[in-house]
Amino acid sequence: MLYVKNLCKSYEVGKNKYEVLKGIDFHVAQGEFVAVMGPSGSGKTTLLNCISCYIPFDKGNITLGDMKLAGMNEEELASVRNTKIGFVFQDFMLLDGLTIRENILVPRIVQGAVEKEVEKMADQLASMFGIGHIVDKYPAEISGGEKQRAAVARSLINCPLIILADEPTGNLDSKSSRAVIETFINAKQKMNATIFMVTHDSFAASFCDRVILLKDGTIYRQLEKQEERGVFQDQLLDAIKQMSA
Amino acid sequence: MSQIMNMKQMEQKLQRADRKQSRLYLFCNFMALMIISAYSALMLSPTVQKVFPEGGDSAKQMYMIFVMTLVGCVVFTIYALGLFFRHKSGQLGVLMALGASRKRLAPGLFREVIFLSGVSAIAGTAAGFPFVWIIWHAFRLFLVDSSDMVLTFDFRCLFISLLFLLSVVGFACLTAWRYLKKTNIMEVIREEHINEPVKEPGRWCGPVGFLVLLTGAVLGYGAPWACHAWFSMYPPAWVSVFYAPVFVGLYMIMLHTVVHGWKSHRKNPYKNIISRSMMKFQGKQTVNNLLVVTLLIAGGCFAIFYLPTNGISAVLRYASLPYDYFYKYQADQNVPDRTKVEALGKEYDLSLKDWNECDYVTLGMGGMTNIEEEDSLRFHVEYVPMLQEAMVLSEDAYRMITGQEVDVAPGTYRCLNDQEETSLYVNNSAKELTNMTTRKVLATEFAGYLHYDHLAEEIPCCVLDNADYALISEGLTDDWRGRFAAFNVDGKDSYPFAVAFYHLFVSSFDPSCERICSYDRVQKIRENEEGQEYWGDTDEMTKISYELSDSFAFRTFWVYMPSFRILNQNDYLRNMAVMFMMFLFIFIVCMITALVVCHTRCQSIALNNRYIFDDLKKLGASPAFLDKEVRSQCTNVFKMPALVGTTAMFLLYAMILYANDGRLLQTEWAAMGLCLCIIAVIGGVIYTVYRSTVKAIKGQLRIG
Numbered sequence: 001m002l003y004v005k006n007l008c009k010s011y012e013v014g015k016n017k018y019e020v021l022k023g024i025d026f027h028v029a030q031g032e033f034v035a036v037m038g039p040s041g042s043g044k045t046t047l048l049n050c051i052s053c054y055i056p057f058d059k060g061n062i063t064l065g066d067m068k069l070a071g072m073n074e075e076e077l078a079s080v081r082n083t084k085i086g087f088v089f090q091d092f093m094l095l096d097g098l099t100i101r102e103n104i105l106v107p108r109i110v111q112g113a114v115e116k117e118v119e120k121m122a123d124q125l126a127s128m129f130g131i132g133h134i135v136d137k138y139p140a141e142i143s144g145g146e147k148q149r150a151a152v153a154r155s156l157i158n159c160p161l162i163i164l165a166d167e168p169t170g171n172l173d174s175k176s177s178r179a180v181i182e183t184f185i186n187a188k189q190k191m192n193a194t195i196f197m198v199t200h201d202s203f204a205a206s207f208c209d210r211v212i213l214l215k216d217g218t219i220y221r222q223l224e225k226q227e228e229r230g231v232f233q234d235q236l237l238d239a240i241k242q243m244s245a
Numbered sequence: 246m247s248q249i250m251n252m253k254q255m256e257q258k259l260q261r262a263d264r265k266q267s268r269l270y271l272f273c274n275f276m277a278l279m280i281i282s283a284y285s286a287l288m289l290s291p292t293v294q295k296v297f298p299e300g301g302d303s304a305k306q307m308y309m310i311f312v313m314t315l316v317g318c319v320v321f322t323i324y325a326l327g328l329f330f331r332h333k334s335g336q337l338g339v340l341m342a343l344g345a346s347r348k349r350l351a352p353g354l355f356r357e358v359i360f361l362s363g364v365s366a367i368a369g370t371a372a373g374f375p376f377v378w379i380i381w382h383a384f385r386l387f388l389v390d391s392s393d394m395v396l397t398f399d400f401r402c403l404f405i406s407l408l409f410l411l412s413v414v415g416f417a418c419l420t421a422w423r424y425l426k427k428t429n430i431m432e433v434i435r436e437e438h439i440n441e442p443v444k445e446p447g448r449w450c451g452p453v454g455f456l457v458l459l460t461g462a463v464l465g466y467g468a469p470w471a472c473h474a475w476f477s478m479y480p481p482a483w484v485s486v487f488y489a490p491v492f493v494g495l496y497m498i499m500l501h502t503v504v505h506g507w508k509s510h511r512k513n514p515y516k517n518i519i520s521r522s523m524m525k526f527q528g529k530q531t532v533n534n535l536l537v538v539t540l541l542i543a544g545g546c547f548a549i550f551y552l553p554t555n556g557i558s559a560v561l562r563y564a565s566l567p568y569d570y571f572y573k574y575q576a577d578q579n580v581p582d583r584t585k586v587e588a589l590g591k592e593y594d595l596s597l598k599d600w601n602e603c604d605y606v607t608l609g610m611g612g613m614t615n616i617e618e619e620d621s622l623r624f625h626v627e628y629v630p631m632l633q634e635a636m637v638l639s640e641d642a643y644r645m646i647t648g649q650e651v652d653v654a655p656g657t658y659r660c661l662n663d664q665e666e667t668s669l670y671v672n673n674s675a676k677e678l679t680n681m682t683t684r685k686v687l688a689t690e691f692a693g694y695l696h697y698d699h700l701a702e703e704i705p706c707c708v709l710d711n712a713d714y715a716l717i718s719e720g721l722t723d724d725w726r727g728r729f730a731a732f733n734v735d736g737k738d739s740y741p742f743a744v745a746f747y748h749l750f751v752s753s754f755d756p757s758c759e760r761i762c763s764y765d766r767v768q769k770i771r772e773n774e775e776g777q778e779y780w781g782d783t784d785e786m787t788k789i790s791y792e793l794s795d796s797f798a799f800r801t802f803w804v805y806m807p808s809f810r811i812l813n814q815n816d817y818l819r820n821m822a823v824m825f826m827m828f829l830f831i832f833i834v835c836m837i838t839a840l841v842v843c844h845t846r847c848q849s850i851a852l853n854n855r856y857i858f859d860d861l862k863k864l865g866a867s868p869a870f871l872d873k874e875v876r877s878q879c880t881n882v883f884k885m886p887a888l889v890g891t892t893a894m895f896l897l898y899a900m901i902l903y904a905n906d907g908r909l910l911q912t913e914w915a916a917m918g919l920c921l922c923i924i925a926v927i928g929g930v931i932y933t934v935y936r937s938t939v940k941a942i943k944g945q946l947r948i949g
Contacts, residue, residue, distance in 0.1 A: 075348065112252075113250055
């Protein structure tokens with residue numbers, strides 16, 4: 001599904017050059033729910049932004065399905081972002097001037113005219129994630145958790161190959177966080193969605209099938225969930241402790 | 246169910262939701278275009294053009310302030326566009342992140358910016374004309390009216406507005422294209438929240454800025470003089486470059502204001518730390534804005550100070566003149582004599598007294614003058630015989646008309662000057678005088694000044710020994726002879742009498758005297774004899790007509806324009822109306838622009854930092870604390886440009902007045918006092934707008 005090979009990315013600030021990703025290699029299988037964790041500055045968000053084609057990368061290869069992202073032109077990258085990737089931002093990034101239903105439909109509107117069936121699909125997604133009753137409301141009128149679930153619904157409207165989520169629970173309280181994570185699990189179970197999530201939250205990560213720990217731009221360790229969620233969360237915390245030491 | 250079915254409809258809905266932001270952009274563009282259109286319409290109108298002498302100081306001043314206003318409006322529109330796109334970038338970024346390609350976004354975005362820029366620019370350009378019309382007619386209705394003030398437009402002025410309009414639309418499209426070209430989508434999404442801090446200079450920056458500003462002012466003002474005095478060169482246009490340090494100095498002062506503020510923070514380093522850091526992190530835009538506002542306020546003051554500096558000296562001069570009525574005429578003209586004038590006075594119940602008359606002759610006078618080199622830039626000083634006309638009186642005639650005792654040695658002349666010896670029209674370098682009829686020459690030399698304001702006019706006037714006068718004036722025809730007459734009114738003067746006498750006086754001259762004071766008959770004869778065409782016979786010469794004897798041009802330039810105290814005092818404002826009202830208009834335009842920039846800048850600082858105010862509320866900040874922070878922000882934006890702009894112009898005017906003759910005369914002190922009063926009024930207006938801005942921002946941030 002997603003193959004990342006020898007991915008390198010650096011930023012230049014003035015005369016200084018900071019290497020953020022130093023040759024990252026991993027892959028994510030179809031239907032897998034993978035989290036990336038690591039301390040601040042470890043390169044998690046940069047990795048996500050490179051995969052989603054939001055920022056260009058310096059070296060390496062990203063293969064999504066059967067498409068190599070390196071070397072694609074702007075038009076092709078836009079098409080990948082629209083049809084192959086669904087993105088969930090930490091601060092939701094819903095358009096304030098549109099209703100929740102319209103926000104969910106934006107990726108389809110970008111493609112062209114929206115058919116009635118697509119509108120039905122948006123409503124179904126909203127109902128599936130427990131926000132069916134607020135589809136005619138505007139973002140300013142709903143809670144953070146509801147906004148994020150709307151953002152997840154938006155990311156799924158085009159049935160993408162993968163959902164990329166950047167700290168989707170970062171701005172939410174525990175109840176809303178739980179609801180959002182359940183939304184992802186729902187999407188994975190009912191739609192066989194592949195999810196790649198960056199998070200700081202070990203509780204959210206413990207719902208994943210696999211967790212990649214990043215440190216200083218390299219993969220420190222990968223952990224797979226083999227036991228129940230609580231045990232996996234303890235394993236994660238131990239691994240993070242070791243990494244910090 | 247949703248109504249949105251395609252991209253165009255979605256964009257329209259988003260635009261409707263963003264109408265507040267669009268309104269701000271529309272308003273800024275509209276204002277900028279209206280101001281440019283109005284200023285250029287009035288500046289290039291025939292009404293103004295025929296009054297402002299081409300190449301004169303007042304015309305230069307008008308064009309200079311126009312350039313300042315233009316720069317201000319350019320920065321203002323760029324700033325408004327920046328604000329619009331900063332807000333728009335979040336929306337654009339999200340659409341890009343969701344897969345909207347450049348090709349997909351471009352039509353909607355270009356349609357929106359072209360529509361907003363185009364509509365606001367066209368509306369602004371069109372509104373400029375009614376704006377000028379309303380203000381000009383308000384001046385005519387409430388302040389002063391004259392035949393010169395009939396407003397006509399030369400629609401070629403639209404060329405300037407059109408150029409500005411196209412630049413606005415072009416720049417908006419260019420900015421839109423730049424956004425679409427960005428490859429880093431996260432950068433586009435986060436743009437709204439990105440700060441633009443300025444590099445933090447040391448605390449020396451502000452004081453050094455003042456020094457640089459002062460240096461620039463002295464260099465800029467002194468450079469033309471240095472060209473003239475040291476290099477015998479007419480100052481070319483590029484010497485204005487010496488004013489450049491003024492702008493550098495201003496920038497440094499504004500930078501210091503934004504980064505450090507002007508109060509010492511040693512005792513309490515945390516005082517105002519929030520408001521200072523808010524300004525600092527939007528430093529680039531804030532410094533640019535403060536600079537523009539300072540320039541505009543300075544431009545406004547430069548214009549408005551023209552009124553007191555010119556008005557006061559004229560009003561005081563009229564009051565101090567020795568005679569109520571003083572006039573001269575060519576001997577061959579049929580001007581009303583004493584009996585007729587007294588009879589006219591009786592019609593107005595006036596009794597005339599102190600009647601005095603004397604003869605004078607007009608002679609050719611030699612003198613030192615600048616002779617242009619072939620390049621028209623450099624010159625050398627050379628003595629030229631028959632350089633110009635001079636009105637020459639005998640000792641007896643001078644004694645008769647002025648009542649002053651005088652003794653002029655044979656073979657010398659004494660030159661008339663005003664009481665303060667500030668007249669520009671004296672000639673103290675003559676070596677001979679020429680009878681223009683017989684071409685007899687009298688050798689002479691300068692023997693000092695005499696002081697009499699009525700005779701210190703545009704044509705040099707001098708007094709000869711009685712015998713010398715008789716010798717040189719022998720054989721002169723009447724067209725080179727003239728007569729001075731003067732009288733006072735016993736009791737209170739009558740304006741209607743002055744008007745009637747003035748019109749009677751003008752109507753008694755024949756067409757040979759329908760010329761301006763700069764038309765020099767001696768120079769014409771000399772140049773014609775040398776085979777050259779005299780410039781006074783070309784179209785360059787200002788034309789006057791007896792039929793327009795109440796016009797600004799006639800009353801200012803006619804060679805025999807009499808000095809009637811009551812007429813001059815009552816009609817001064819009317820005669821100078823176009824000039825004064827133009828400068829008043831410039832002042833209004835500059836101040837409106839400056840205040841709008843300040844208001845929008847304060848609003849954008851507050852809106853960009855609304856999250857900080859929300860956070861401060863959450864941290865328990867009291868309404869009083871938040872109120873103080875808002876005030877502190879607004880104070881910095883309003884106070885410093887107002888202080889620097891008004892003070893700099895006041896000092897510049899003081900320097901100009903002082904540099905004229907190396908001293909400050911009583912009239913100049915009075916003018917400066919009036920300028921201070923004007924500054925106080927400007928301060929009041931700025932404070933009022935500041936208060937309403939603070940109120941508006943507090944409303945937007947829901948403080949108190």
